[in-house]
Amino acid sequence: MTLPSAIARLPERTTEFGALLVRWAEINSGSGHLAGLNRMRAALRDEFGKIPGAQLEELPCHGTLAALRVSVRPEAKTRFLLSGHFDTVYEANDPFQRCRWLDAERLNGPGVTDMKGGLITTLAALQTFEGTPHAANVGWDALLTPDEETGSRGSAHLFREAPARVQFGLVFEPARPNGDIVHSRKGTGGIVATCRGRAAHAAKIPNDGRNAILALAEFVLAASRIPAEQPGVLLNIGNIRGGGPATNVVPDFARSELDLRITKVADREPLLARLHALADEINRRDGYKLELSGGFNRPPKECLPLEEKVFPEWQRAAHDVGVAPFTWVHTGGASDGNLLTAAGLPNLDGLGPIGDQLHSDREFIIVPTIAQRAQVAALFLHRVAAGEIRLAG
Numbered sequence: 001m002t003l004p005s006a007i008a009r010l011p012e013r014t015t016e017f018g019a020l021l022v023r024w025a026e027i028n029s030g031s032g033h034l035a036g037l038n039r040m041r042a043a044l045r046d047e048f049g050k051i052p053g054a055q056l057e058e059l060p061c062h063g064t065l066a067a068l069r070v071s072v073r074p075e076a077k078t079r080f081l082l083s084g085h086f087d088t089v090y091e092a093n094d095p096f097q098r099c100r101w102l103d104a105e106r107l108n109g110p111g112v113t114d115m116k117g118g119l120i121t122t123l124a125a126l127q128t129f130e131g132t133p134h135a136a137n138v139g140w141d142a143l144l145t146p147d148e149e150t151g152s153r154g155s156a157h158l159f160r161e162a163p164a165r166v167q168f169g170l171v172f173e174p175a176r177p178n179g180d181i182v183h184s185r186k187g188t189g190g191i192v193a194t195c196r197g198r199a200a201h202a203a204k205i206p207n208d209g210r211n212a213i214l215a216l217a218e219f220v221l222a223a224s225r226i227p228a229e230q231p232g233v234l235l236n237i238g239n240i241r242g243g244g245p246a247t248n249v250v251p252d253f254a255r256s257e258l259d260l261r262i263t264k265v266a267d268r269e270p271l272l273a274r275l276h277a278l279a280d281e282i283n284r285r286d287g288y289k290l291e292l293s294g295g296f297n298r299p300p301k302e303c304l305p306l307e308e309k310v311f312p313e314w315q316r317a318a319h320d321v322g323v324a325p326f327t328w329v330h331t332g333g334a335s336d337g338n339l340l341t342a343a344g345l346p347n348l349d350g351l352g353p354i355g356d357q358l359h360s361d362r363e364f365i366i367v368p369t370i371a372q373r374a375q376v377a378a379l380f381l382h383r384v385a386a387g388e389i390r391l392a393g
């Protein structure tokens with residue numbers, strides 16, 4: 001088997017990719033930093049806009065926040081979505097702003113793996129695919145969004161629209177540190193529990209105060225046991241606040257935020273029902289009111305039949321470009337792949353480069369894996385364009 005030369009030669013560009021990554025990672029684009037997000041989107045326009053035939057659209061997300069969609073051959077019968085986010089968890093005031101080479105291959109920097117390295121993988125895969133002989137048979141959208149790290153609320157509609165434009169999604173979130181990609185992801189949500197009691201002087205005898213902190217503590221302790229009762233569910237008591245500065249007052253207010261994760265769509269109702277039953281136990285007591293608000297923002301990404309069929313082809317493409325063997329695994333973190341699955345679009349996720357220590361100032365990427373993972377994607381697209389891989393179910 002011989003690789004199209006554009007694909008075979010991709011690793012020669014590793015130095016170029018490293019330099020571009022340093023430039024992009026040092027543009028602060030924290031999810032809350034609007035000016036930085038605009039600068040990052042402009043940088044993406046510059047590079048993706050050079051792909052021959054690229055049509056660029058800026059799509060409003062929320063307020064003045066905008067996504068970038070790059071389309072080639074919108075009329076093609078077989079089309080792909082390649083998706084990635086250009087926001088990071090490091091805000092403008094974060095001390096972590098600069099890149100540093102740890103050794104010849106590993107680069108430490110904000111968002112280098114999650115996921116500016118993935119954006120370069122996407123760019124390189126598309127540039128390379130466009131240089132393969134059957135590219136005219138396949139069209140694509142690159143959808144680059146500004147709010148993934150905060151739950152993709154503003155861009156969710158762009159993922160819902162995707163099945164009308166494309167047949168399959170490729171999500172370039174990071175690979176696992178051992179090279180595995182993502183089989184499925186937990187769905188994520190959050191609940192705010194607000195408890196009201198009755199204030200009284202701490203020394204009153206008998207005391208008709210109703211301590212909201214104690215009641216809420218009972219609730220969160222009971223809630224923390226749900227994962228043991230319901231396999232596939234994760235629940236974290238993220239914070240708790242209550243009372244006031246005076247400790248001689250029975251506190252009448254307490255509030256806690258819970259992080260919720262589920263493995264299957266079917267886990268959602270039993271989890272919410274159990275939480276409400278626990279709240280009802282508190283509410284049956286005289287003088288207490290415990291209210292729950294919130295819910296799920298990203299449903300679980302469950303593995304779809306077409307993904308099962310296509311994954312061995314992805315592994316074969318990886319083998320043929322010399323990437324070490326890997327498999328696909330379940331993960332607790334959500335991504336925009338969850339939204340694509342909820343929209344009914346089969347997709348492979350975790351296709352980006354390899355790194356580790358995401359969301360910390362120790363985040364690093366193994367830079368040569370940018371070109372390697374781009375080779376896999378380009379070869380896979382080439383084989384679809386050549387008719388070797390069929391996407392029909």
Ligand SMILES: [Zn+2]
Pocket residue numbers: 085114115148173174
């Ligand atoms: Zn990410």
